Amino acid sequence: MRDADATRARILAAAKKEFAKRGLGGARVDEIADRAKANKRMIYHYFGNKEDLFRIVVEEAYVDIRTAEQTLELEHLPAREALEKLVRFTWDYYLKNPEFITLVNSENLHKARHLKKSEKIEQLFRRFVDMVGDLLDRGVEEGVFRPGIDPVQLNITIAAIGYYYITNRFTGSIVFQRDLMAPEALQERLEFNIETIMRLVCVSP
Structure with a gap:
């Protein structure tokens, strides 16, 4: 075995x-x-077959990031600190796991036909959305977050502001005439991401 x-x-x-x-x-x-x-x-x-293997690989890629998020133990932190930690984690995960992004891109090219067959994904993401929803509710109770924020929309935004930067790093470096992957550029982008999310969510950033 x-x-x-x-x-x-x-x-x-x-x-x-x-x-x-x-x-x-x-x-x-x-x-x-x-x-x-x-x-x-x-x-x-x-x-x-090869298609089934690809589906399992994509499933496992999502399992890995969602499992890593659970280790953050955000429920034990004040809401603002927890949200900042989630934004930092997402950014760092994308940088350290470029294969995750390319696999997601590949599955999107196939219009998610493999994930549609997955029995894991719905449960996996329900748990994640619940985690973010609980974080938002806690922030409202603490008086630091605005009420009525959709946890799905928030997650999409957190993912997007990191995902787009990294997937377009080569063309972006040419278009904007700066090395987007230089250490100081990555740190500047992380700080911008955190400020963006906090201004979106917080009563007073």
Whole structure:
């Protein structure tokens, strides 16, 4: 059983790299097998076909970020501090896990047809939205957040202000004539993201 789990983990890690690099269409099962030190028969045995493997990789990418968010223990912090910590975490996660962004981009190209088949995603995101909703409610009770903010819209905004910057870092560096990935530029952007969200949510930023 341990050998089977280890093999499955190696295949998933190899598939994540291959799909992130080449997308679903360009990824090759042979390359995944070589990376995982497995064979194609084992991949098909554990995961079915290439489409199923891609779906599981995308699922696991979302599981990873949502699991990491749970370790923040935001419920134990004052609401403003918790929200700032969430914004910082999201930004740092995107920077440290570029494969997450490329996998999400790839699935969007396929109009989320793989996630539509997922049994994990709805429950996973319901728990996350509830966490953000509880944070907002706590902030209203503390008198620091405005009432009536939709936790889904807030999450989309937090994701968007980091996601767009990173996915457009190459073209943006040319268009705006600055190195968007320089350490000082990344820190400036993080501070801007935090200020933006606080001005959106707080009674008095």
